[in-house]
Amino acid sequence: ISGGESAIQEVTDKLKDNRARDMIFTLTQLEQVNLENPLLAGVLDLEKVGVFGHSYGGASSVRVAQLDDRIDAVAVLDSDIFLVIPEDSEALSQAVMYMTASNIDANVQELEEISKRNTLAAAYLGKSTPYYFINIAGTTHQSFQSDAMFLAPYISIGGESVTLNAIDTTPARITLVISTYVLAFFDQHLKGIDQILLGGPSDFYPEITITIKK
Numbered sequence: 001i002s003g004g005e006s007a008i009q010e011v012t013d014k015l016k017d018n019r020a021r022d023m024i025f026t027l028t029q030l031e032q033v034n035l036e037n038p039l040l041a042g043v044l045d046l047e048k049v050g051v052f053g054h055s056y057g058g059a060s061s062v063r064v065a066q067l068d069d070r071i072d073a074v075a076v077l078d079s080d081i082f083l084v085i086p087e088d089s090e091a092l093s094q095a096v097m098y099m100t101a102s103n104i105d106a107n108v109q110e111l112e113e114i115s116k117r118n119t120l121a122a123a124y125l126g127k128s129t130p131y132y133f134i135n136i137a138g139t140t141h142q143s144f145q146s147d148a149m150f151l152a153p154y155i156s157i158g159g160e161s162v163t164l165n166a167i168d169t170t171p172a173r174i175t176l177v178i179s180t181y182v183l184a185f186f187d188q189h190l191k192g193i194d195q196i197l198l199g200g201p202s203d204f205y206p207e208i209t210i211t212i213k214k
Helices: 004-015 018-036 056-067 108-125 146-151 171-190
Strands: 049-054 071-077 095-101 131-136 208-213
Touching: 018 056, 049 056, 049 171, 056 071, 071 171, 095 108, 095 171, 108 131, 131 171
Parallel strands: 049 071, 071 095, 095 131
Antiparallel strands: 131 208
């Protein structure tokens, strides 16, 4: 792109809502399918809808919830949400889970920058009720990608090997922890099934630190 960083930023700003609007379009199409499709009409339950995503996808999930009140619950997985949403955004009306990595691969300066971003994101997302803040020990930003986790140690980014988990855990364990908590969140806030996991610390998942606002 010609024009330097300002031109790149302009294009990025225009693209910020694209993923969110793609998801909104898809949900609208599913509603039509549920009404009109001869095979699938009435099959889909679209009364309770949740969105979730990792990294940029997590930020896009927040943006969907801002734009579409059909969304009932949002799970954000280790995301710099202000890449997509305006910093002066009003609080979400939906239930929110914000899950972060412990960033065992980061140096001191990187940890400070990550901490600042997470603090800002938590301050915004924490305005929602109910709200769950979860940190997972022994993880990195890449730990939330199941494909990357199970390809380890055969992947690299920019020619450098990627740290995916601490030596005292495994990709399978981290994937289990993440999926279990995300599923519990949606079961409680979409299906109305009470989840003990969301009530506080669990002996079964000692790598989890959880803060709850109801």
